[in-house]
Amino acid sequence: MSATPTPADVWTSMLEGNRRFVAGEPRHPRQDAERRHELAHAQRPTAALFGCSDSRLAAEIIFDEGLGDLFVIRNAGQVVSDSVIGSLEYAVAVLNVPLIVVLGHDECGAVRAAIDSTGADAPALPANIWRQVAPIVPAVRRVLKGNQGASSATVDAEEVGREHLRDTVAGILRASELISEAVADGRVAIVGANYRLADGTAIADVVVGDAS
Numbered sequence: 001m002s003a004t005p006t007p008a009d010v011w012t013s014m015l016e017g018n019r020r021f022v023a024g025e026p027r028h029p030r031q032d033a034e035r036r037h038e039l040a041h042a043q044r045p046t047a048a049l050f051g052c053s054d055s056r057l058a059a060e061i062i063f064d065e066g067l068g069d070l071f072v073i074r075n076a077g078q079v080v081s082d083s084v085i086g087s088l089e090y091a092v093a094v095l096n097v098p099l100i101v102v103l104g105h106d107e108c109g110a111v112r113a114a115i116d117s118t119g120a121d122a123p124a125l126p127a128n129i130w131r132q133v134a135p136i137v138p139a140v141r142r143v144l145k146g147n148q149g150a151s152s153a154t155v156d157a158e159e160v161g162r163e164h165l166r167d168t169v170a171g172i173l174r175a176s177e178l179i180s181e182a183v184a185d186g187r188v189a190i191v192g193a194n195y196r197l198a199d200g201t202a203i204a205d206v207v208v209g210d211a212s
């Protein structure tokens with residue numbers, strides 16, 4: 001990869017790594033002592049990854065990346081917050097990453113909790129957990145509205161997850177002028193991707209900017 005990779009270079013390389021992971025042929029690149037020493041005083045990650053905290057979504061493993069490659073931010077349900085935006089802005093403005101990957105997934109517990117919270121007689125969640133999953137509820141309501149007769153028990157959780165992923169990408173752009181401008185200038189692209197737990201594949205669902 002060149003010294004200043006484009007968003008498309010980085011996404012292509014991440015997809016190649018994901019393919020190796022899916023095929024069971026990971027290279028585990030850049031994970032040795034030499035790399036560790038090389039990075040001791042400075043980092044130059046090629047992408048920021050904002051994903052769900054789910055233990056099965058280990059960023060460097062599923063994209064077959066190494067030390068110093070990904071600037072990773074995760075929380076349950078990949079929900080935008082001030083802390084997330086501040087970290088992403090740091091990655092863009094200080095570390096100059098050309099790509100932000102937002103990673104959601106199927107069978108997401110946070111998405112499930114948001115869906116369940118909309119049911120009649122749903123038990124109240126502990127306050128802090130509720131605060132974390134509440135931003136997913138608009139996606140639940142939209143999908144319920146679009147599928148007549150669907151209820152919290154029958155709604156397609158994957159569809160809700162995809163809607164929420166798109167909301168997350170839109171939310172980053174809305175919350176951050178710095179990131180929106182970098183995207184408008186072509187310095188940064190955002191890829192919203194869905195990770196499928198069983199297959200191990202990360203599939204782009206929404207792309208903002210030029211990442212292909």
Ligand SMILES: [Zn+2]
Binds near residue numbers: 052053108109
């Ligand atoms: Zn999740």
